[in-house]
Amino acid sequence: MPYRRLPNTDAARLRALKTVLDSNDIYTVRNRFIDWKTINSAQPAYDRLLTAAEQYRLSYAAQLRGAGKLDKLQRNAQMYVSHFMQVLRMAVERGEIKKQALGLYGLDPEAQTLPNIKTVGGLLKWGEAVVNGEKARVKQGGRPIYNPTIGMVSTHLDIFKENYEQHRRLRERTLKAADDLKRIRPEVDAVLTELWNQIEAHFKDEPADVRLDSCRKFGVVYYYRKNEVKDVKEQGEKE
Numbered sequence: 001m002p003y004r005r006l007p008n009t010d011a012a013r014l015r016a017l018k019t020v021l022d023s024n025d026i027y028t029v030r031n032r033f034i035d036w037k038t039i040n041s042a043q044p045a046y047d048r049l050l051t052a053a054e055q056y057r058l059s060y061a062a063q064l065r066g067a068g069k070l071d072k073l074q075r076n077a078q079m080y081v082s083h084f085m086q087v088l089r090m091a092v093e094r095g096e097i098k099k100q101a102l103g104l105y106g107l108d109p110e111a112q113t114l115p116n117i118k119t120v121g122g123l124l125k126w127g128e129a130v131v132n133g134e135k136a137r138v139k140q141g142g143r144p145i146y147n148p149t150i151g152m153v154s155t156h157l158d159i160f161k162e163n164y165e166q167h168r169r170l171r172e173r174t175l176k177a178a179d180d181l182k183r184i185r186p187e188v189d190a191v192l193t194e195l196w197n198q199i200e201a202h203f204k205d206e207p208a209d210v211r212l213d214s215c216r217k218f219g220v221v222y223y224y225r226k227n228e229v230k231d232v233k234e235q236g237e238k239e
Contacts, residue, residue: 002212004222005221005223006193007221010053010185014049014053015219016221017188017191017195020219041194042195045184048184052180055180056177056180056181063167063170063171066166066167073164077157077159078117080148083148084148084153085115085126087145091145096143097142101137104132105137106126106129131154135150196220200220
């Protein structure tokens, strides 16, 4: 015999609820076999799940759209910060800028390599340090570095930071929507379980094939086990 199984996707949950809610038989006094308490809990469950699923879909889509743009902006900001630090190092090597001035940028004067800016945290940390350091050195009378100017570095860094914060908010919104769905699903499953219990109880005295077909019309989902699928196919071929 096939076995009953609750839906494992939100779309399937919504279809199962809608099938019951769209059936006129559950509302008429003479034919009604599902109690009003269960019927009245089904519509709010459907509405909550539909709203939550749509909110998650929209949030996730917005997050994906922004991801590609953010990657490009991050690469641009990394390039400008990296180029600026390289030019700064070369200026120190040529003696145009004193070695001790590297401390204004948070850089180790004795270090032979540049800081890691491939991560978001590293980029934001060292990008801000470079901008503040260049402003401080120029304020002390030093000549500004060109190609790239600190203004160009700051602009690309600010654009990335703004979009990163926007993307972070979108990601948080998506996570919240996912949490809302996770919280709602057990409530919906409980409503479906009660609905299906009452539907099956109504048709329990019918022959097996009639009972299964009648329950399916009200959205109850049945699955055959592997060996049962084979038996059904063989039976159909014999007929």
